[in-house]
Amino acid sequence: xxKGQKTINIAIDGxxxxxxxxxxxxxxxxLGYIYVDTGALYRTVxxxxxxxxxxxxxxxxxxxxxxxxxxxxxxxSGTQHVFLNDEDVSNLIRTPEVSMAASAVxxxxxxxxxxxxxxxxxxxxxxxxxxxxxxxxxxxxxxxIKIFLTASPEIRAKRRFDELIAKGQNVDYQSVLNxxxxxxxxxxxxxxxxxKPAKDAIIVDTTEYNLEQSLELLxxxxxxxxx
Numbered sequence: 001x002x003k004g005q006k007t008i009n010i011a012i013d014g015x016x017x018x019x020x021x022x023x024x025x026x027x028x029x030x031l032g033y034i035y036v037d038t039g040a041l042y043r044t045v046x047x048x049x050x051x052x053x054x055x056x057x058x059x060x061x062x063x064x065x066x067x068x069x070x071x072x073x074x075x076x077s078g079t080q081h082v083f084l085n086d087e088d089v090s091n092l093i094r095t096p097e098v099s100m101a102a103s104a105v106x107x108x109x110x111x112x113x114x115x116x117x118x119x120x121x122x123x124x125x126x127x128x129x130x131x132x133x134x135x136x137x138x139x140x141x142x143x144x145i146k147i148f149l150t151a152s153p154e155i156r157a158k159r160r161f162d163e164l165i166a167k168g169q170n171v172d173y174q175s176v177l178n179x180x181x182x183x184x185x186x187x188x189x190x191x192x193x194x195x196k197p198a199k200d201a202i203i204v205d206t207t208e209y210n211l212e213q214s215l216e217l218l219x220x221x222x223x224x225x226x227x
Contacts, residue, residue, distance in 0.1 A: 007124065007127050007128070008033070008127045008144055008226070009123050009127075009143040009144060010027075010033070010128070010129045010130070010143060010146075010147070010222065011131075011139070011146045011201075012024050012027075012129060012130070012146075012147045012148075013132060013134065013136050013148050013195070013198070014131075014148055014150050015180075015184050015187065015188075016099070016160070016179075016180050016184065016187070017157060018156055018206070019149060019159060019206060019214060020039075020132075020149050021037055021039070023214055023215055027129055027222070028128075029078070030219060031127075031129070032127075033126070033127045034075060034080075034122075034128045035128070035129050035131075036119070036122055036128050036129070036131075037080055037131060038115075038119055038130055038139065039102060039131070039133075040073075040080070040090070040093060041071060041073075041082070041119070042102040042103075044082055045065075045069060045071075045102070045114075045115075046098050046100075046101030046105045047089060047092060047093050048068075048069055048084060049062050049065060049101060049105060050097065050098065052065060055104075056100075056101040056104035056105045057104045057107075059108045059110070062108055062110075062111065063111070066110060066111065066114050069084065069085065070084075070085050070086075071115075071118065096164070096169075096171065099183065100179065100183070103183050103187060104186070106187075106190070107190040107191070107192060108192075109192050112138075112193060116138075119139050120139065120140075123140055130143075133195045134193035134194075136148070136200075137196065137198045138193045141198070145202075145221070145222055145225045145226070146200055146201040146202065147201060147202050147218065147221065148197035148201040148204065149204050149206065150204070151205060151206045153177065153180050153181055153184065154177065155206075157179075158173065160176050160180065161173045204218065
């Protein structure tokens with residue numbers, strides 16, 4: 001643990017569909033930490049823009065919406081719930097349309113500034129695992145452990161496809177794969193906080209691993225780093 005830092009922060013970054021949320025939740029449960037899904041925050045802003053009929057890529061109009069938005073994270077029975085102006089939108093923000101909107105609004109500097117303080121405040125007060133795309137590089141640059149989780153686009157698309165089907169959504173694999181590739185391009189190419197591993201991040205490629213094997217690998221990394 002770094003000098004002056006009372007809480008333990010673990011940053012997990014990576015592209016869309018890498019399994020960050022699922023594995024971060026499981027890892028947090030194993031360690032007794034709080035899991036913070038930062039992508040949910042951007043999804044919430046994206047959802048609000050869509051509801052208001054605003055193009056998520058329109059930086060000026062999206063920025064104007066921020067004064068109307070109040071986002072709260074509440075941990076209910078250990079599970080993160082996201083509230084948009086007192087409405088629990090935890091399930092509503094998980095559609096492919098909102099995913100693309102989240103990627104668009106996350107490239108807007110005002111949106112990132114708007115959410116930065118909320119994320120840092122949570123990390124300062126709790127032992128947390130926070131996942132996203134710029135956690136180790138921007139949000140928690142002093143995190144004790146930084147992991148960059150990735151897998152091939154095809155594997156990530158298959159995992160996301162299975163997840164959406166399980167939730168009863170009518171999607172096809174090729175569309176999900178196309179969305180994954182578009183998201184990769186958008187996240188990696190944006191000027192503000194592009195998706196990339198932190199210099200001191202551990203790269204973990206789970207293409208050849210199933211969920212249980214991936215979790216075991218992450219637990220091993222964390223235990224070794226926290227000795």
